[in-house]
Amino acid sequence: MLICDAHCDTLSRLFNNYKTDRLDITLERLKEGKISLQTMAMYVGGSNKPEDVKRQMDGMLTVYQDLLKNGWVQAFDPSEAEENKVKTMLSIEGCEIFEQDFAYIQLYRDAGVRMAAITWNYENALGTPHCKDATTGLTDFGFKCLFEMERLGIAADVSHLNERGFWDIMNKGHKPPLASHSCARKICDHTRNLNDEQLKALFQSGGWIGLNYLPLFLTGSNDATTEDIARHIRHMYDLGGAGHVGLGSDFDGIGEKPVGLDNPTELTNLFETLKNHGFSQADLNDIAGKAFIDYYKRL
Numbered sequence: 001m002l003i004c005d006a007h008c009d010t011l012s013r014l015f016n017n018y019k020t021d022r023l024d025i026t027l028e029r030l031k032e033g034k035i036s037l038q039t040m041a042m043y044v045g046g047s048n049k050p051e052d053v054k055r056q057m058d059g060m061l062t063v064y065q066d067l068l069k070n071g072w073v074q075a076f077d078p079s080e081a082e083e084n085k086v087k088t089m090l091s092i093e094g095c096e097i098f099e100q101d102f103a104y105i106q107l108y109r110d111a112g113v114r115m116a117a118i119t120w121n122y123e124n125a126l127g128t129p130h131c132k133d134a135t136t137g138l139t140d141f142g143f144k145c146l147f148e149m150e151r152l153g154i155a156a157d158v159s160h161l162n163e164r165g166f167w168d169i170m171n172k173g174h175k176p177p178l179a180s181h182s183c184a185r186k187i188c189d190h191t192r193n194l195n196d197e198q199l200k201a202l203f204q205s206g207g208w209i210g211l212n213y214l215p216l217f218l219t220g221s222n223d224a225t226t227e228d229i230a231r232h233i234r235h236m237y238d239l240g241g242a243g244h245v246g247l248g249s250d251f252d253g254i255g256e257k258p259v260g261l262d263n264p265t266e267l268t269n270l271f272e273t274l275k276n277h278g279f280s281q282a283d284l285n286d287i288a289g290k291a292f293i294d295y296y297k298r299l
């Protein structure tokens with residue numbers, strides 16, 4: 001079974017000098033958890049001032065290149081995922097860097113970036129996040145970036161984006177988007193989660209969503225279990241999500257975690273729960289990673 005995870009903030013933690021023993025994700029844990037592909041985000045969270053954005057992005061790329069010198073392996077496409085071999089893939093969380101030079105989109109694609117979240121929680125020149133106004137859509141520049149990303153095979157990530165931005169991508173984009181780390185709003189009413197109309201449209205378009213493990217997005221409180229993740233996935237399957245749902249842990253980006261899912265080595269607990277909830281082995285294969293790999297074939 002190929003296991004792929006669409007989001008973690010480990011590069012940001014390393015850039016901010018977190019010690020290895022405070023991280024959720026290490027190479028050893030990815031190996032032990034049999035993760036085939038871990039997507040690693042370059043996340044512009046500390047500050048959105050242009051000079052800080054550049055400093056953070058450069059810093060995280062350097063951190064990543066250092067990892068590659070120390071036994072980590074980079075994949076440029078999810079189809080490179082293999083069993084019993086840990087690979088990693090780059091993503092961007094918050095496209096502020098594209099404001100500085102449109103040519104950065106090509107440059108980061110060349111560096112291996114295969115997904116980019118239009119916004120994090122800052123409003124930027126492309127769009128508006130979930131936590132601000134829900135009705136402001138993508139800007140002209142946002143569409144320009146979206147179309148360039150589509151041309152280059154960078155998935156548009158709608159996690160953190162507001163609802164109008166989501167529909168702009170759904171209605172005017174040419175490729176299906178993904179939500180790298182979000183849950184179902186019907187099960188947990190949080191603006192970071194996608195409502196049923198969004199989920200249905202995402203699945204029908206050929207898009208994909210990775211479940212975020214943060215208890216706040218799963219249950220609305222600081223407590224959750226793998227049962228709660230199973231409830232979100234079941235709801236998504238009821239909306240036509242089979243083959244379009246997977247994992248977006250948000251490890252090293254989340255403080256609280258579900259009981260029994262503290263780091264990648266504990267993923268077997270989640271698969272066990274899903275089995276107990278009636279998901280078939282084919283469903284498990286899809287959720288673990290196959291759906292993510294298949295999604296990229298449609299880009």
Ligand SMILES: [Zn+2]
Nearest residue numbers: 093160181253
């Ligand atoms: Zn995030």
